[in-house]
Amino acid sequence: MDGWRGQLVRINLTKGSSKIEPISEKILKDYLGGRGLAVRIYTQEVDGDIDPLDKKNKVVIAAGGLCGTATPCASIASIVTKSPVTNTIVCGRMQGYFGTELKFCGLDAIVIEGKAEYPVVIFITDSSVSIRPALQYWGRTTKETQRLIKAELKDRWAARESFIACIGPAGEKGVSLATLVNEDYLVTGGVGIGWVLGAKNLKAIVIKGTQDVTVSNGQKCLQAIFSLKNRFNASPFTREKLPKYGNAFLLDACLKRGVLPINNFKGIAKELNGIDENNIERITHRRACFSCPIGCVRTVREKDREIVGLDYETVASFGYLCGINDLDDISEIRFLCTEFGLDILNTASSIACAMELYEEGALKDMELPFGGKNIISLLKQIGKNKGLGKEVGKGGSIFANSLNRPHIFMGVKGNAIPPFDPRGLWGLGLHMATSNFGAYHLNGLTVIEELFNIHEKVEPFLVEEKPEFVKKIQDMTASLDALGICINALFALKVNNILPIFDFVFGYKIDIEELLLVGERIWNLERFFNLKAGLCQSDDTLPKRLIEEPLNGYTCPLEEMLPIYYKERGWDKEGKPKKETLERLGLCKG
Amino acid sequence: MQRIKIDPKKCTGCRQCEMACSLNHKMDTVNPRRARIRIYNKNGHFLPVIAGPFADAACNTKAMIETEFGLVDMCIICRASCPHKTFFFEPDTGIPLKCDFCGTPPNPTCVKVCNTGALELIEVSEDELF
Numbered sequence: 001m002d003g004w005r006g007q008l009v010r011i012n013l014t015k016g017s018s019k020i021e022p023i024s025e026k027i028l029k030d031y032l033g034g035r036g037l038a039v040r041i042y043t044q045e046v047d048g049d050i051d052p053l054d055k056k057n058k059v060v061i062a063a064g065g066l067c068g069t070a071t072p073c074a075s076i077a078s079i080v081t082k083s084p085v086t087n088t089i090v091c092g093r094m095q096g097y098f099g100t101e102l103k104f105c106g107l108d109a110i111v112i113e114g115k116a117e118y119p120v121v122i123f124i125t126d127s128s129v130s131i132r133p134a135l136q137y138w139g140r141t142t143k144e145t146q147r148l149i150k151a152e153l154k155d156r157w158a159a160r161e162s163f164i165a166c167i168g169p170a171g172e173k174g175v176s177l178a179t180l181v182n183e184d185y186l187v188t189g190g191v192g193i194g195w196v197l198g199a200k201n202l203k204a205i206v207i208k209g210t211q212d213v214t215v216s217n218g219q220k221c222l223q224a225i226f227s228l229k230n231r232f233n234a235s236p237f238t239r240e241k242l243p244k245y246g247n248a249f250l251l252d253a254c255l256k257r258g259v260l261p262i263n264n265f266k267g268i269a270k271e272l273n274g275i276d277e278n279n280i281e282r283i284t285h286r287r288a289c290f291s292c293p294i295g296c297v298r299t300v301r302e303k304d305r306e307i308v309g310l311d312y313e314t315v316a317s318f319g320y321l322c323g324i325n326d327l328d329d330i331s332e333i334r335f336l337c338t339e340f341g342l343d344i345l346n347t348a349s350s351i352a353c354a355m356e357l358y359e360e361g362a363l364k365d366m367e368l369p370f371g372g373k374n375i376i377s378l379l380k381q382i383g384k385n386k387g388l389g390k391e392v393g394k395g396g397s398i399f400a401n402s403l404n405r406p407h408i409f410m411g412v413k414g415n416a417i418p419p420f421d422p423r424g425l426w427g428l429g430l431h432m433a434t435s436n437f438g439a440y441h442l443n444g445l446t447v448i449e450e451l452f453n454i455h456e457k458v459e460p461f462l463v464e465e466k467p468e469f470v471k472k473i474q475d476m477t478a479s480l481d482a483l484g485i486c487i488n489a490l491f492a493l494k495v496n497n498i499l500p501i502f503d504f505v506f507g508y509k510i511d512i513e514e515l516l517l518v519g520e521r522i523w524n525l526e527r528f529f530n531l532k533a534g535l536c537q538s539d540d541t542l543p544k545r546l547i548e549e550p551l552n553g554y555t556c557p558l559e560e561m562l563p564i565y566y567k568e569r570g571w572d573k574e575g576k577p578k579k580e581t582l583e584r585l586g587l588c589k590g
Numbered sequence: 591m592q593r594i595k596i597d598p599k600k601c602t603g604c605r606q607c608e609m610a611c612s613l614n615h616k617m618d619t620v621n622p623r624r625a626r627i628r629i630y631n632k633n634g635h636f637l638p639v640i641a642g643p644f645a646d647a648a649c650n651t652k653a654m655i656e657t658e659f660g661l662v663d664m665c666i667i668c669r670a671s672c673p674h675k676t677f678f679f680e681p682d683t684g685i686p687l688k689c690d691f692c693g694t695p696p697n698p699t700c701v702k703v704c705n706t707g708a709l710e711l712i713e714v715s716e717d718e719l720f
Contacts, residue, residue, distance in 0.1 A: 070609035306634035
């Protein structure tokens, strides 16, 4: 099979066994890999009403369809499970080298089930799996764990080529905000995945592959890679802005549009507080994920450590939502989050929520004004699950509820809203309200069009047009996630630019409608699972502040957009997919 | 005479050169372990190394080199495939690999695919080489 490897490994932690299973070609063609494949496997095997921390819950990791085929920007693997925080299906984006390495192991997906009796590490080398005890790594921070695992591998050249995804102390101790750390990159979008893995007593997955990935037409593939490279060099975003500043250049654009929120969405920034793209460029270096010609990851290199990922999400959420105006502090915070394995957006939002509660006088345990220096000690407490950190670490939603102020938490379905103000970006507002993983922006980055109008002109405040536009972006992102292509590629490419290389890799042609149909299929499958998990229409909402308190004269008109959106998707008034929609997508049995 | 010039400071570690190299050398196959160029990660600094001649025995030099990235093991920068270091061996056959500049005249795919300028094809005279 060209492009795909056509098999998955099923690892049972209870029995300590593993089994290689084939994946049928039809499933691969219908779901393409990555998020699609992982969601399909997960929703087929797990019931919607399962307790996420139960040993019957599973975790599925799948490499994007185009990962490991030298397609530019194709490096994203997806990790899918039901999150204890949002109570919905969540999909974490694993950047870096993990997805491609999975392909070189001869696998498309890993399914992890059961619960180990004691902490374990999974070693995967070329489709052979061994499960070893991990007591010596339990309780260690992520960098320390990776160092120790690499030191223990006998062949040091093999150690260099092994890639490790592990959880930090936060995941082990059951902090809600915990996520997975993949090499030096934090897995975004998967809040609570660290907790699920911690509950399974799984500390780390070590992966090393030496097998071939075959493509349908190698020489044409190379030509397509060169022409895509030229396209990346033709766009000012991927030629200059992303390599130079990372996606932190969004700070400036958001400021100009008036959508850069400060102090837990209480207002918007009038000017940049010293956290700006030039300062970020000054202290950071450039790094890239596998196969990426852009290289937008900004890293701070210090003598004995490297802090990876000073991106927009980090600097805007800690720098503006929490008001920290020192870039050194923010890089320290990022470092601590990576060490403990904490989700950036949710940690920042929970802390911002705690800060607002402090300013309102509801929180007295710690001095926590916006921009206060105590944030670092609070972060350490969250990571160790101690003191006030134990409360904040339960997630902003539960924390604000426990102090009887649920409206202070800025999130949807328990997942925090990323630092873009939906009152100025209606499309993003609608997307976050309807997103299957709770508020999260990278599974529907409408911002690309709404802020920059790169591929199409979008009117900022037009209710009628938004639902169709949002649906298109959501489907497009879902199919890109399935292929493993990073969303940042959209700054230079249209989706139809990927179609030629798709043909040369997989050996069959697909057109743009079919590709979007795959995305729609994935989106509906996730929605269907969420409905079975007990979600209902009233969960498709935004926090009160964004709907009721106007900003520059605008609120987010969600109530007007939602019915149009449901209709556009082919769902009924309660947000349930209609039978004919499921039939059209070929989902009737599931 | 043309040679590939490496500037490790510009390398972002995307390893696209490895992918392109293997794609060009084995038909329709992508596998960085078959590549004749490899990228080493040294604390977040990336060092591209191009496969050189095969050595049938390991040397006994254990040198550490002081670079601006910190102390680097000489073995990492060494281009030779030797029995001690299994980086430039094909994983399934064990045949040592060597860079062939993708034919004559030199037309290296790794240089063509590199988007950062870390790899560059330059003209050098024979005197400059030694």
